[in-house]
Amino acid sequence: xxxxxxxxxxxxxxxxxxxxxxxxxxxxxxxxxxxxxxxxxxxxxxxxxxxxxxxxxxxxxxxxxxxxxxxxxxxxxxxxxxxxxxxxxxxxxxxxxxxxxxxxxxxxxxxxxxxxxxxxxxxxxxxxxxxxxxxxxxxxxxxxxxxxxxxxxxxxxxxxxxxxxxxxxxxxxxxxxxxxxxxxxxxxxxxxxxxxxxxxxxxxxxxxxxxxxxxxxxxxxxxxxxxxxxxxxxxxxxxxxxxxxxxxxxxxxxxxxxxxxxxxxxxxxxxxxxxxxx
Amino acid sequence: xxxxxxxxxxxxxxxxxxxxxxxxxxxxxxxxxxxxxxxxxxxxxxxxxxxxxxxxxxxxxxxxxxxxxxxxxxxxxxxxxxxxxxxxxxxxxxxxxxxxxxxxxxxxxxxxxxxxxxxxxxxxxxxxxxxxxxxxxxxxxxxxxxxxxxxxxxxxxxxxxxxxxxxxxxxxxxxxxxxxxxxxxxxxxxxxxxxxxxxxxxxxxxxxxxxxxxxxxxxxxxxxxxxxxxxxxxxxxxxxxxxxxxxxxxxxxxxxxxxxxxxxxxxxxxxxxxxxxxxxxxxxxxxxxxxxxxxxxxxxxxxxxxxxxxxxxxxxxxxxxxxxxxxxxxxxxxxxxxxxxxxxxxxxxxxxxxxxxxxxxxxxxxxxxxxxxxxxxxxxxxx
Numbered sequence: 167x168x169x170x171x172x173x174x175x176x177x178x179x180x181x182x183x184x185x186x187x188x189x190x191x192x193x194x195x196x197x198x199x200x201x202x203x204x205x206x207x208x209x210x211x212x213x214x215x216x217x218x219x220x221x222x223x224x225x226x227x228x229x230x231x232x233x234x235x236x237x238x239x240x241x242x243x244x245x246x247x248x249x250x251x252x253x254x255x256x257x258x259x260x261x262x263x264x265x266x267x268x269x270x271x272x273x274x275x276x277x278x279x280x281x282x283x284x285x286x287x288x289x290x291x292x293x294x295x296x297x298x299x300x301x302x303x304x305x306x307x308x309x310x311x312x313x314x315x316x317x318x319x320x321x322x323x324x325x326x327x328x329x330x331x332x333x334x335x336x337x338x339x340x341x342x343x344x345x346x347x348x349x350x351x352x353x354x355x356x357x358x359x360x361x362x363x364x365x366x367x368x369x370x371x372x373x374x375x376x377x378x379x380x381x382x383x384x385x386x387x388x389x390x391x392x393x394x395x396x397x398x399x400x401x402x403x404x405x406x407x408x409x410x411x412x413x414x415x416x417x418x419x420x421x422x423x424x425x426x427x428x429x430x431x432x433x434x435x436x437x438x439x440x441x442x443x444x
Numbered sequence: 445x446x447x448x449x450x451x452x453x454x455x456x457x458x459x460x461x462x463x464x465x466x467x468x469x470x471x472x473x474x475x476x477x478x479x480x481x482x483x484x485x486x487x488x489x490x491x492x493x494x495x496x497x498x499x500x501x502x503x504x505x506x507x508x509x510x511x512x513x514x515x516x517x518x519x520x521x522x523x524x525x526x527x528x529x530x531x532x533x534x535x536x537x538x539x540x541x542x543x544x545x546x547x548x549x550x551x552x553x554x555x556x557x558x559x560x561x562x563x564x565x566x567x568x569x570x571x572x573x574x575x576x577x578x579x580x581x582x583x584x585x586x587x588x589x590x591x592x593x594x595x596x597x598x599x600x601x602x603x604x605x606x607x608x609x610x611x612x613x614x615x616x617x618x619x620x621x622x623x624x625x626x627x628x629x630x631x632x633x634x635x636x637x638x639x640x641x642x643x644x645x646x647x648x649x650x651x652x653x654x655x656x657x658x659x660x661x662x663x664x665x666x667x668x669x670x671x672x673x674x675x676x677x678x679x680x681x682x683x684x685x686x687x688x689x690x691x692x693x694x695x696x697x698x699x700x701x702x703x704x705x706x707x708x709x710x711x712x713x714x715x716x717x718x719x720x721x722x723x724x725x726x727x728x729x730x731x732x733x734x735x736x737x738x739x740x741x742x743x744x745x746x747x748x749x750x751x752x753x754x755x756x757x758x759x760x761x762x763x764x765x766x767x768x769x770x771x772x773x774x775x776x777x778x779x780x781x782x783x784x785x786x787x788x789x790x791x792x793x794x795x796x797x798x799x800x801x802x803x804x805x806x807x808x809x810x811x812x813x814x815x816x817x818x819x820x821x822x823x824x825x826x827x
Contacts, residue, residue: 355459358507
């Protein structure tokens with residue numbers, strides 16, 4: 167049986183991002199939380215592995231008490247165990263300290279893991295650092311931005327998209343991957359699972375003391391990065407009026423915005439244009 | 445009774461909302477316009493246990509508590525009331541009587557299929573001359589060997605066009621001095637079961653509401669639900685429960701219209717500022733928010749009583765009466781806040797406005813709810 171660990175993070179709903187202008191950090195108490203989208207894809211990858219092979223999924227998160235919500239959601243979707251690392255002393259930890267804490271929790275609660283899956287990045291801070299840092303601390307082979315996983319015995323084969331090319335890598339268990347949002351579209355939650363997640367499952371809550379975390383890391387002291395400033399990027403709209411005959415306007419429109427249109431519709435329109443000219 | 449939503453209820457709401465916004469929101473206006481029942485989405489809902497909300501696990505249901513079930517109906521109706529109606533009727537008045545009155549054999553045979561949505565259920569009491577006066581049904585069931593032969597016409601049957609099973613109320617004793625009705629489990633494949641044309645309705649247009657014709661319809665004796673002559677008892681018990689479902693639908697419709705109105709009020713500029721900054725609009729929004737919050741508490745109170753096993757008929761009638769009234773009021777105010785655009789099909793609020801009205805009518809009109817509430821109150825007081 168494979169032992170899978172999925173690291174999840176609760177992030178504020180994208181529609182509500184209140185932040186404290188004085189400290190430059192998010193007012194997490196004000197925003198409704200949700201499971202970070204990339205983490206949801208990582209969980210989906212784990213669930214698909216579980217469906218194919220026999221596997222146990224442990225979901226881990228670190229955050230305030232409300233973060234338990236994402237663990238319950240994971241349990242409802244099919245995870246087997248939920249672990250919440252929750253301690254006021256650990257509030258404000260940066261990615262480095264977070265990876266040290268997760269390392270301690272994984273070593274303590276699931277030392278015999280085969281594969282750790284993380285979301286490639288989070289919707290709130292987008293550093294994409296915790297996964298790779300965790301791999302470093304646990305001294306594991308790792309691949310980030312993975313879009314496809316295959317398991318052959320103890321070998322993990324992953325495909326990922328980097329710098330506009332795809333590469334396939336192989337590594338041996340135990341290993342770590344961070345999963346992108348390319349594939350592994352998250353499934354909907356069955357109502358039966360939601361009921362079960364609260365009635366049949368318990369969430370294990372661990373504090374700093376239980377994990378034996380070094381006091382030098384408490385209260386943000388061990389963090390090596392600090393948020394200096396958060397600001398709203400100002401987007402400005404500009405109206406462009408194209409003039410001339412219909413065909414001249416269309417040609418100018420396509421020449422000017424071809425790339426943007428291609429990005430929006432997800433395919434190149436250049437070829438189509440050439441064919442039309444023929 | 446727990447006043448604040450529990451973590452479980454929050455997660456259920458978020459999950460159902462995510463599904464409804466992803467799957468139902470993009471099609472809600474179109475299926476309303478075309479009066480089209482969205483079979484594809486319904487198929488997905490079946491897999492996610494939407495058709496077995498309170499069915500015990502042993503029969504393949506989600507075994508939810510009543511507040512959870514109400515939240516599911518509420519969230520569907522918040523986005524697409526016609527689909528919310530399908531789920532609410534199936535669970536509230538087609539499945540519920542099985543849980544309450546069916547024999548172990550009937551449960552074993554029908555509940556797994558109902559819970560998985562393999563069969564969609566309908567509840568069929570109303571006739572041309574029997575609406576609020578439910579004792580006046582004219583459909584008859586005459587016993588012949590080991591079968592009952594049913595004859596009559598049922599009208600305004602929610603899910604009628606797609607149901608695989610209907611609970612039919614019919615007279616089993618036509619002696620005027622001792623009129624007696626009973627309930628039969630009638631499958632759509634039984635001979636003599638016919639469907640009428642779909643009704644062309646003002647709202648809830650994507651739900652296939654139709655008449656059902658029973659022409660010498662042959663129903664096996666074992667498909668009698670409850671005891672012979674239990675019709676009135678089963679009907680009233682079922683409607684008590686169904687009213688929780690209608691209240692949840694009405695609340696969901698009100699919530700959807702309210703959110704649309706708030707969004708619009710923040711965006712719409714008049715007098716060089718958003719109309720949300722005008723005190724008149726703020727007063728509307730304050731009233732809408734307050735009434736929705738009060739309605740929700742009334743609904744969850746009825747749900748809590750039901751889960752405690754306490755009598756909940758009066759509270760369910762109160763919840764149905766109040767939720768449907770505020771749904772009509774809130775949707776009307778939402779149209780008003782939208783001004784001329786609210787009267788256009790370009791915006792969703794006109795659909796909410798049309799959908800809300802029927803919640804004051806079906807499963808007991810507001811007038812009948814008042815009758816139920818007054819009787820309950822007066823029977824407890826001595827003058």
